Amino acid sequence: MIIDIHGHYTTAPTQLRDWRLRQIDSAGTPFNEPLVISDDEIVETIEKGQLRLQRDRGTDVTLFSPTAGGMAHHFGDEQTSVQWTRTVNDLVKRVCDLFPDNFIPVCQIPQSPGVDPANCIDELERCVNGLGFIALNLNPDPTDGYWTGPALTNKAWYPLYEKMVELEVPAMIHVSMSCNPNFHGTGAHYLNGDTVAFMQFIESELFKDFPTLKFVIPHGGGAVPYHWGRYRGIAQDMGRPPIEELLNNVYFDTCVYHQRGIDLLVDVIAADNIVFASEMIGAVRGVDERSGRYFDDTKPYIDGVPGITESDKQKIFESNALKVYPRLKTTLKVTA
Amino acid sequence: MIIDIHGHYTTAPTQLRDWRLRQIDSAGTPFNEPLVISDDEIVETIEKGQLRLQRDRGTDVTLFSPTAGGMAHHFGDEQTSVQWTRTVNDLVKRVCDLFPDNFIPVCQIPQSPGVDPANCIDELERCVNGLGFIALNLNPDPTDGYWTGPALTNKAWYPLYEKMVELEVPAMIHVSMSCNPNFHGTGAHYLNGDTVAFMQFIESELFKDFPTLKFVIPHGGGAVPYHWGRYRGIAQDMGRPPIEELLNNVYFDTCVYHQRGIDLLVDVIAADNIVFASEMIGAVRGVDERSGRYFDDTKPYIDGVPGITESDKQKIFESNALKVYPRLKTTLKVTA
Numbered sequence: 242m243i244i245d246i247h248g249h250y251t252t253a254p255t256q257l258r259d260w261r262l263r264q265i266d267s268a269g270t271p272f273n274e275p276l277v278i279s280d281d282e283i284v285e286t287i288e289k290g291q292l293r294l295q296r297d298r299g300t301d302v303t304l305f306s307p308t309a310g311g312m313a314h315h316f317g318d319e320q321t322s323v324q325w326t327r328t329v330n331d332l333v334k335r336v337c338d339l340f341p342d343n344f345i346p347v348c349q350i351p352q353s354p355g356v357d358p359a360n361c362i363d364e365l366e367r368c369v370n371g372l373g374f375i376a377l378n379l380n381p382d383p384t385d386g387y388w389t390g391p392a393l394t395n396k397a398w399y400p401l402y403e404k405m406v407e408l409e410v411p412a413m414i415h416v417s418m419s420c421n422p423n424f425h426g427t428g429a430h431y432l433n434g435d436t437v438a439f440m441q442f443i444e445s446e447l448f449k450d451f452p453t454l455k456f457v458i459p460h461g462g463g464a465v466p467y468h469w470g471r472y473r474g475i476a477q478d479m480g481r482p483p484i485e486e487l488l489n490n491v492y493f494d495t496c497v498y499h500q501r502g503i504d505l506l507v508d509v510i511a512a513d514n515i516v517f518a519s520e521m522i523g524a525v526r527g528v529d530e531r532s533g534r535y536f537d538d539t540k541p542y543i544d545g546v547p548g549i550t551e552s553d554k555q556k557i558f559e560s561n562a563l564k565v566y567p568r569l570k571t572t573l574k575v576t577a
Numbered sequence: 578m579i580i581d582i583h584g585h586y587t588t589a590p591t592q593l594r595d596w597r598l599r600q601i602d603s604a605g606t607p608f609n610e611p612l613v614i615s616d617d618e619i620v621e622t623i624e625k626g627q628l629r630l631q632r633d634r635g636t637d638v639t640l641f642s643p644t645a646g647g648m649a650h651h652f653g654d655e656q657t658s659v660q661w662t663r664t665v666n667d668l669v670k671r672v673c674d675l676f677p678d679n680f681i682p683v684c685q686i687p688q689s690p691g692v693d694p695a696n697c698i699d700e701l702e703r704c705v706n707g708l709g710f711i712a713l714n715l716n717p718d719p720t721d722g723y724w725t726g727p728a729l730t731n732k733a734w735y736p737l738y739e740k741m742v743e744l745e746v747p748a749m750i751h752v753s754m755s756c757n758p759n760f761h762g763t764g765a766h767y768l769n770g771d772t773v774a775f776m777q778f779i780e781s782e783l784f785k786d787f788p789t790l791k792f793v794i795p796h797g798g799g800a801v802p803y804h805w806g807r808y809r810g811i812a813q814d815m816g817r818p819p820i821e822e823l824l825n826n827v828y829f830d831t832c833v834y835h836q837r838g839i840d841l842l843v844d845v846i847a848a849d850n851i852v853f854a855s856e857m858i859g860a861v862r863g864v865d866e867r868s869g870r871y872f873d874d875t876k877p878y879i880d881g882v883p884g885i886t887e888s889d890k891q892k893i894f895e896s897n898a899l900k901v902y903p904r905l906k907t908t909l910k911v912t913a
Contacts, residue, residue: 427807
């Protein structure tokens with residue numbers, strides 16, 4: 242089985258975007274409009290979009306979450322974020338109920354700049370216990386480009402981490418859109434968020450406090466595997482433990498869109514810590530004119546790693562996902 | 578000849594740090610203290626530091642600039658930055674005059690948050706025309722971690738770029754310290770600054786406006802070569818030209834501190850666009866306990882790239898530097 246742990250509902254019917262724009266515009270006044278989208282409309286977007294690509298590419302199941310760029314936690318206030326989050330999580334749940342063999346739900350959480358992350362616990366419990374979500378996306382920068390909130394290792398996050406551990410759900414560290422004109426979203430802010438998170442982990446005792454907490458750093462870990470020697474050296478200079486110790490808690494996905502990048506990822510990071518992902522339909526949507534293949538069709542890159550063993554491929558495509566996402570096994574059994 | 582295009586005077590006598598602290602503390606009141614450091618003191622720091630490592634590692638010449646983290650443009654106001662910049666540039670000039678065969682001066686510029694970059698032209702002219710500096714370091718984020726200024730492609734920078742073109746001096750895009758607790762300096766802010774710069778270039782017409790403007794992106798280009806497919810795809814999706822066109826103006830250094838990272842850099846980026854650098858004595862100072870070599874001893878990594886040709890090594894170690902830094906040739910002739 243090939244499990245893609247990183248997909249977003251980027252193809253939702255336009256009513257979602259329009260509803261969100263009206264919600265944002267309503268700031269300061271009550272907004273109680275229901276989101277109206279029919280099952281048929283959902284089915285059409287998925288069948289023409291993510292499900293078609295799953296079939297074309299030979300993958301089986303996608304861990305599916307609301308659009309990361311659309312989380313946009315900086316808009317409005319905490320209540321804006323709570324309402325938006327419940328709405329998109331419910332929509333993702335509908336997708337997964339309509340296609341239970343192909344999509345497993347992952348939630349966003351109602352972060353908001355300056356608001357204590359403990360505010361996210363209710364929605365996380367609702368999603369996991371009530372709706373069968375198996376993981377969450379966690380935005381390390383709810384300001385969406387200005388980074389004025391606490392680092393991921395700050396104790397402000399601890400109540401949320403306690404709940405994650407209790408519920409056995411991992412988080413993908415995933416920034417949202419950038420409203421900073423210096424940072425292109427998918428081309429700079431995304432990768433920087435990944436890099437920042439790993440360096441924060443190097444500096445901290447977070448995983449001593451939470452030995453079973455699990456994070457996935459997407460986009461192949463940002464700059465991290467390419468600069469693995471730099472990180473090893475910085476950690477050594479700082480008197481920190483070898484960075485390999487972080488690999489008890491931190492995993493990297495395979496959203497790296499060329500062969501040489503994936504080769505490096507698989508060579509530098511132990512196969513036990515790599516989880517297959519494409520982020521389709523996401524950051525890069527085109528077909529590479531040179532290869533004739535989608536840039537984000539990441540399976541052939543894994544298959545093409547020189548000398549990769551069947552055992553390592555099995556870990557990357559399937560068994561690591563089952564290890565990182567403990568609730569996945571149950572969900573797959575129910576739907577199988 | 579082996580030219581290291583990226584070295585900083587990180588070993589300056591402690592009087593420099595103390596002077597700077599008093600200058601920062603004096604904010605709002607006149608500060609006219611001279612910096613007192615003897616030639617003997619400079620000689621000692623260099624002979625025990627960068628010159629010793631040059632000799633040990635078999636490199637010949639270092640392009641030498643003030644400590645990047647120390648630029649710290651966010652402190653005080655424009656005049657604070659002007660005074661500090663002149664002071665450290667003069668100190669770097671003294672190093673290079675004392676060791677003219679081994680160090681060639683590169684300046685910092687007196688950037689300051691919210692201040693028009695055109696304010697840097699006077700100091701750039703003083704350094705280049707008056708003191709023989711051959712390049713500059715340009716901080717894409719003078720706020721030192723909050724990124725509230727204009728992107729590098731904003732026309733606010735154009736007067737400075739016009740002067741760079743006129744003087745034939747390239748800039749290394751190099752952030753300074755981070756005062757944002759989310760961003761470790763050398764482990765996150767540095768690499769993010771590199772990544773941000775390249776993505777800004779993809780989005781812009783900057784090099785149509787300045788066809789001969791040259792930038793070096795340090796630290797192996799941040800996340801860029803590892804994510805080359807992502808950048809190719811994003812550019813294609815945006816209807817931008819192939820990113821290889823940027824390589825008429827953009828070069829990457831070799832400050833990547835492990836073999837596999839350098840292998841990827843040399844494989845993905847044309848040898849014509851890679852310039853040798855170590856950043857010693859800089860971000861990573863230790864000896865790798867596993868290899869017994871300094872992490873930042875980057876020459877063996879270049880020598881160790883599988884299948885690298887003598888011609889490519891010659892470009893990376895020497896001839897590209899002479900191409901990117903037109904004033905270097907004259908300086909080397911004078912000192913030879």
